[in-house]
Each structure stands twice: as C-alpha cells, then as structure tokens.
Amino acid sequence: MVHGIFIFIIINSNNFMKFQRVEPSYTSKYGCRLVWQGIDEDDTDVVILNKTELEKLVEIFKRNSTGEVELEDQSSVIRINSDVTQFNLTNHNLLEVKTTDIQEQILEYAKVPHEPQYVYIGTKEFYPSVWIRDDKEPQKDLDKKIPKQSLIETILSSEPEKIRQDLSPTDLFRVFSTRRSTRKFEKTKVEDWKIDKILSAADVAPTAGNFQGFQVFLIKNQKTKEALVEAANKQPYVNAPVVLVFCMDPSRVKLKFPPQILEKFSLQDATIAASFALLAASGVGLSTIWIGMFDEEKVKSILGTDLRPSSILCIGYPDKKKPPKSRRKLKELIQVIE
Numbered sequence: 001m002v003h004g005i006f007i008f009i010i011i012n013s014n015n016f017m018k019f020q021r022v023e024p025s026y027t028s029k030y031g032c033r034l035v036w037q038g039i040d041e042d043d044t045d046v047v048i049l050n051k052t053e054l055e056k057l058v059e060i061f062k063r064n065s066t067g068e069v070e071l072e073d074q075s076s077v078i079r080i081n082s083d084v085t086q087f088n089l090t091n092h093n094l095l096e097v098k099t100t101d102i103q104e105q106i107l108e109y110a111k112v113p114h115e116p117q118y119v120y121i122g123t124k125e126f127y128p129s130v131w132i133r134d135d136k137e138p139q140k141d142l143d144k145k146i147p148k149q150s151l152i153e154t155i156l157s158s159e160p161e162k163i164r165q166d167l168s169p170t171d172l173f174r175v176f177s178t179r180r181s182t183r184k185f186e187k188t189k190v191e192d193w194k195i196d197k198i199l200s201a202a203d204v205a206p207t208a209g210n211f212q213g214f215q216v217f218l219i220k221n222q223k224t225k226e227a228l229v230e231a232a233n234k235q236p237y238v239n240a241p242v243v244l245v246f247c248m249d250p251s252r253v254k255l256k257f258p259p260q261i262l263e264k265f266s267l268q269d270a271t272i273a274a275s276f277a278l279l280a281a282s283g284v285g286l287s288t289i290w291i292g293m294f295d296e297e298k299v300k301s302i303l304g305t306d307l308r309p310s311s312i313l314c315i316g317y318p319d320k321k322k323p324p325k326s327r328r329k330l331k332e333l334i335q336v337i338e
Contacts, residue, residue, distance in 0.1 A: 018038075019101060019102060020035045021034075031192070032054055036095055045095060060080050061080070061103040066080050066082055085098075178282070198244075198281050203273075206272060208266075213249050213253040213262070214249055216277075218242075218244060224303075228243065237314055244274070244277060245313075246277075248266040271311065286315050286316060292311055
C-alpha cells in the first residue's frame with residue numbers, strides 16, 4: 001500500500017521582497033528612495049527618506065554601529081542591527097535587508113550629489129506611507145501586522161488634520177463633498193510625501209488601454225511659475241506652492257485608431273489623471289484650483305515640450321478654509337432615459 005503525502009506550504013509573499021537599490025527622490029535632490037522587488041516584475045515596495053532621515057542612516061553606517069532612525073510620521077522606525085536592518089512601517093508589513101548590503105549602497109549613494117528623478121511614479125510606490133500621527137491616540141505596536149489598504153481607499157479617506165487608521169471606502173464621498181477650489185494659498189511649503197501621494201494617485205488613474213497617454217510636469221522653479229501666470233491670462237494663483245501641468249502624449253497610446261481618436265484618448269487620460277491628483281490633494285488636507293484657461297503655445301514654450309497641455313493644477317494649503325458650496329439638485333442634473 002502506498003501512502004501519498006501532501007504538503008501544503010503557505011507563503012507570505014512579503015517574505016520574497018528583496019532589497020534592490022537606492023535611487024534619487026522624485027521631488028528633492030536630498031533624501032532618497034529605497035526600492036524592494038518582489039517575485040513579479042511590477043511587485044515593488046519603496047521607502048522614501050527625507051534629507052534628515054538619510055543623514056541619520058548614513059551616520060550610523062559610517063560608524064559601523066547599530067541604532068534606530070525615526071521616520072517623519074514619528075511611528076515608523078528603521079532598526080539597524082549588526083546582521084539585519086528592519087523597516088517597521090506604519091500600516092505595512094515588515095521589510096528586511098542584510099545590513100552589509102544596504103550599508104554598502106547607502107554609503108556609496110551618499111558620496112555624490114544627486115538630481116531628482118523624472119516625475120513619473122509607479123502605482124505601488126504609495127507603500128510605505130508617511131502618516132501624520134494622532135497624538136491623542138496611544139502608540140501601536142510597530143510589529144503588529146495591519147492589512148494593506150488600496151491606494152485610493154487610503155489617500156481619499158484621509159482627513160485634513162490627520163490620517164485616520166479606521167479607513168473606509170465611504171470616506172471617498174466625504175472628500176467629494178468637502179472639496180473646495182482655492183484662489184489664495186498660504187506660503188507654507190507642501191511636504192514632499194504629500195506631493196508623492198498626489199503624483200501616485202495620478203499614476204493609477206484609468207487610461208485608454210492602460211497606456212497612460214499623458215505626462216506630468218512638476219514645476220519647482222519660481223521663474224517658470226511666474227511665466228505660467230502670464231501664459232494663464234495673468235491668473236495669480238497659478239504661482240502656487242505646488243504646480244502640476246498635465247500634458248497629452250498620444251504617442252504612448254499604442255492602439256490601432258486614427259490619430260484624432262488617439263488624441264481624444266490622450267486628452268481624456270490627462271484629464272482623469274489630473275482629477276485623481278486633485279482628489280488626492282484634498283484627501284491629504286490641501287486645496288487646489290484647476291486652470292483651464294491658458295495659451296497652449298506659451299505653456300509648451302515655457303516647459304520646453306511639444307506636448308499639448310490639457311490643464312494646470314495648482315495645489316497648496318488654503319489661506320482660509322471654506323465650507324463646501326451648494327450644488328443643484330440631482331433631479332436637475334440627471335436625465336433618465338427609460
């Protein structure tokens with residue numbers, strides 16, 4: 001008699017996340033991005049370090065010592081041990097890497113200055129998030145495994161002053177109902193991690209054939225912002241803390257349709273992406289103004305591109321928070337065809 005033996009192995013896919021590389025930040029020449037790769041090609045995790053966090057990590061590695069680096073959210077921690085470096089991140093599974101591996105790459109990276117990468121951000125770079133701690137609540141055990149939330153659930157369920165932990169998809173409608181356009185912004189700098197969230201939201205927007213027929217220009221240069229004010233009919237609020245110009249790129253849409261159809265797809269792609277970015281900005285406590293009136297040729301010249309601009313999204317902290325405006329009744333908006 002032959003007895004068959006069946007062994008079932010349950011594997012946590014997070015165990016297969018392998019540290020790959022250190023690369024420049026998207027939004028700043030300081031700090032860096034630490035990239036992990038999973039089994040699948042598109043399965044990645046990215047930890048974004050600001051200037052202070054990177055400097056602390058470099059200092060520990062230079063001394064060949066152990067220690068901890070507290071991240072911006074004040075609850076996530078990098079623990080450097082002699083053998084393994086652990087990333088205990090809020091709302092994310094534990095990430096680990098051999099200390100010698102990451103030490104070598106970090107110290108090599110720190111030797112030379114780096115320029116920010118181009119603005120495109122992959123969808124999974126939302127993880128791990130940098131959160132704002134609610135000081136009214138006790139600190140939670142960092143090692144406690146918390147299920148991941150989807151990008152849009154998490155971004156759009158946040159509140160202006162804090163990001164809730166009891167996230168619900170229904171909070172999406174709170175963002176819809178409380179969003180207000182702002183034509184006067186505070187001069188307060190918008191945190192890099194919030195900009196990353198906004199760009200990540202644009203990146204996951206639905207597009208024709210998933211070809212992402214658009215490109216985003218993140219404007220940081222002050223003179224460029226001032227030039228855009230002139231190109232946008234002298235609208236002063238274009239000179240905002242964060243300015244994103246969404247452009248059509250039909251060459252990316254690899255579908256067999258006439259050029260005018262691809263142009264239409266590209267316009268829709270850029271518009272939906274800008275809408276996602278607008279809602280994400282509201283979800284992290286910021287306000288926006290959508291600019292549609294501008295001289296396209298002037299904007300193209302300012303950006304140094306042949307791509308046609310579709311919209312300019314201006315983002316920042318509102319000078320004054322306003323209640324939502326009343327809208328027409330749905331029965332006036334909707335026509336039902338039986």
